[in-house]
Amino acid sequence: MSDGDDVRGRLIQAAGPIFAEKGFAQATVRDICAAAGANVASVNYYFGDKEKLYFETFSHAHRCRVRQTPLPPFEPDQAPEEKLRGFLRSMLQRLFEPDERTRWEHELLLRELVQPTGIMEPLFEEFFRPMFTLLTGIVREFVGQEPSEADVHRLSYSVLGQCLFYRVGEHIVRKMHDQPELSREFTSERVAEHIFEFSRSALQGYGKPASMRAGPTGREADA
Amino acid sequence: MSDGDDVRGRLIQAAGPIFAEKGFAQATVRDICAAAGANVASVNYYFGDKEKLYFETFSHAHRCRVRQTPLPPFEPDQAPEEKLRGFLRSMLQRLFEPDERTRWEHELLLRELVQPTGIMEPLFEEFFRPMFTLLTGIVREFVGQEPSEADVHRLSYSVLGQCLFYRVGEHIVRKMHDQPELSREFTSERVAEHIFEFSRSALQGYGKPASMRAGPTGREADA
DNA sequence: ATTGCAGTGAAACAGTTGTTTGGAACGTGC
């Protein structure tokens, strides 16, 4: 609904990328209306005020994402390795979303997660929690022994942090590499594979002291 | 210099936390002047305009940080484990900075790193690069075999991403835990120790296929 | 005492913002 060429739909479609790029405060209704080819007054006519337009735009993005990318495919009998790999592939694909038309939806959701305006408060459980619960479940499968709740969270944050870095640290990454290398070496697939390898090693080594881990190189930990 | 109770110094001191909290665009010179107990005109009188005040505030923060926390202590003959631990401790201490008077300095630098206004462009090499070079050096020491440049970067991003998560994902962390647990389980020391363990396991397992890890067998390289 | 000048502050200025207004345009049902 509301994707047509009616003004209301056009406003949401125009507002999405602008809110995603500049944030709520920096985006102006004049910019949005100009991009939508609509009059300045139309925002207030159709939505009441700017904040309600933001809310509608946000929940539109949320609904689209839930519908199109429900969650990483999970099979209860899969090995935890494959679950983790699937989770990371899905996550990185979202963060690296190449499709111009839908990228802003991820950006908007992520922006709200990192610097909340408060609009997501009610949707937090629905949007973020399922993804996080899935991750903690995978982590728990990896870590054989009984870890504390705080440990599971820290481990999950470690996995999640690696992923989010490529979005929040985008400017850093872009500055450290020239364009051709960036597009060659930092595709969503390669980064996902890297984070998978990194995290698998870490998770499997969890709880084992340094001297017990690692192979024959025997770089024993002491100084 | 310029920390006294002269108006110029007070303006910088007042502007720091406000810029750090709200960002350049959202912070108003009226707010800053009110906080500094100065007249609205004083910003333009002493700095020319708002942007130059931001620049002065930023480089003040930069200079203070460089002076007070030069870099994690490095000794060339230390074991890579101890270097990594030291690096992470120092990094997390900065991110968790408890001192009200200096916290904004870290926040401002980090904000500029994540969503640059462009002011840091010339200081990027001076501020970020040394820290990153130190990290890549440690990573290289861990990974025995000769890794590609891109691999070293990805590994370093994995370490860095885990740290930055506790700042950019602050709202997430805060939402997932009730207050008392948060302050007990998520101190800078505990988080640093966790990221250290996680990363050490991962780095030592780098390049070894899954089937080969955890056992005292030979080391092969793939891909 | 007078001059010169850096510092101060209340007020005004010009631009941008979200929002409101009053009426024009349009189609629909009588």
Next chain:
DNA sequence: GCACGTTCCAAACAACTGTTTCACTGCAAT
């Protein structure tokens, strides 16, 4: 034709922004 409600628009509005103006202070040098 005519009344009616919806949609649209140019203009205006009020609040807020960074910036400027200008008269005034205090004080040191003349």
